[in-house]
Amino acid sequence: MVLPARRLTSASRRSSFVELHCHSAYSFLDGASLPEELAVRAAELGYEALALTDHDGVYGSLEFAHAAKAFGVRPITGAEVTLSGVGSTEPPKSGGAGFAGAGAGIDASHVTLLCESQAGYANLCRLLTAAHAHTRPKPADPPLPPALDVALLKERSDGLVCLSGCARSGLAVRNPAAAAELARAFPGRFYVELQRPYERGDERRNAALRHLAESLGVPTVATGDSHAHSPERARLQDVLVAVANRTSLEGCESSRRGNHESVLPAPGELRDRFPLDREAVARTCELAERLEFDLTQELGYRYPDFSDADEPAIRQLARVCDQAFQERYSGLNGHKRKARRRLDEELALIDRIGLAGFFLLHWEVLELARECALEVRGASAARQVLPPGRGRGSSVGSIVCYLTGLSHVDPVAAGLSLGRFLNDELAGVPDIDLDFPRDIREQLIVRVTERYGHEHAALVASFATYRSRGAIRDVGKALGLPYAELERLARLSDGWNARRIAEELRLVPGLAEKAESPRWRAFAEATYEIAGLPRHI
């Protein structure tokens, strides 16, 4: 029998604790589980809600929000942000994965930010963008660690709840005075975070934090700082710390957590960790109720409507199309009438569904590409005749796309219908892929940014995920296995699925007999677990 996705009522799954500080693999080498793995585990453990708070990013938040909702866990969106500009009263210690204090200014303390409302999410995104700005002063070099100026955080605190940070690198631990100052920027929305990672010194640190909360008149809240959804992934977390520090497991002992208590705990288990702080545990549920922002709901994003011009967007689009129509359909009599009718129908449809700005935007980017091509190639170059960019896919069914240069196919002559690309029932925006030739891309990126402004233009990123060879090399190095043997295995591997490495290991002469040794067994397990996890952006 197939069971529907678990959707339990909030009353039936009232938990005693909500984890408000949890890292996924999108913390890049400081989190060993995918967002959906955390969501499934949270549902199994009976969590009512769970927050995802990756380091300096919300890369996994949407994936997490959809997965968590499907399993009946309310997703909370947030991030653990690295600060600069707060000074330091304690020398930085290396954090979980060497992430903390890795060089983001002299302080690099952490705070945990959670979204209460849509305004909070907007602020979080702006803050994260600011934290990553200027991290690539030399494009050829690896980027600097992100760091958010605490002054900007104070300015953009609306709609956000601030927790004082983790046990090793939290702002309240590193610099209580700066935490006190930040608390004033979050009236009624600042909590001192208590953690119990079962490290020596937990008692003393939490006593100091309790005292700080009392003196500031703010509440405490307990968090787990989870980095994995299962014990196997806690071992992988150790390996990831070694990878992040570019060393072996033996070489990163001080950066590792020292035990495997960073697995997402059952709510009752977490409660037992805080016998002196039951209120701080119960408060997680109260706070979670307050964090109502839902990333899966409509966020109100709109395409530019070109409303800054004198005439409405639809008229601007009609003018662009009319001009191109005169050039392309002059002299095609019967065909011309048919094309005119099609164009009028399409423009009426675009007006009804309010997408004139969407098409104008694409047309404008193509025009910018045309200018770039002229500048880069020169008017007399042979390549000048090449199109500066071209759409593909279902957009070939649109005469507006044909006339604005998005498509090179005349849909009327080719007898193509529009419905798949554009129709009255369209819920979002049509899918347009634009390809630009390599020689103009760099220039075009600059021009697009200049045209729309840094606030409105962004590069889209992709994530490098672990496949066989990367897993063999990274995990093997972390475990201190011989380089030559790792390379032999990497060359023989299928290169794609890291989950097959254990099988492949047994097929390599000279390695098969070693496969049962603890180190190679650990290698086989870790390469299996690491398969598909994102490594970097």
Add this chain to the structure above:
Amino acid sequence: MVAHSRGAGTVRAAGRVNAPRPALVEAHADGSPRRVNREGVAVIREEWRVVDRWWTEEPLSRRYFDVVLESGQHAVVYRDEERGAWFSQRGA
């Protein structure tokens, strides 16, 4: 050279002095110590856990307790989960 050798020897000697010793510990159901070497535990000051070297021939999994005994004496004991035995460690 001589000084270096003496330094290394001192470290080795210190290692032996602080080496864990088997301890007679009676534990509560939750695993925390109730009596250490036949003496009652008055206070458990702190508990911490160490899991390390899981990738080697000698994996390490320990649950440490910093306790004050009824006599007022301070002690650090740990349960070695790999060996299923208790040890006390001076200077920890």
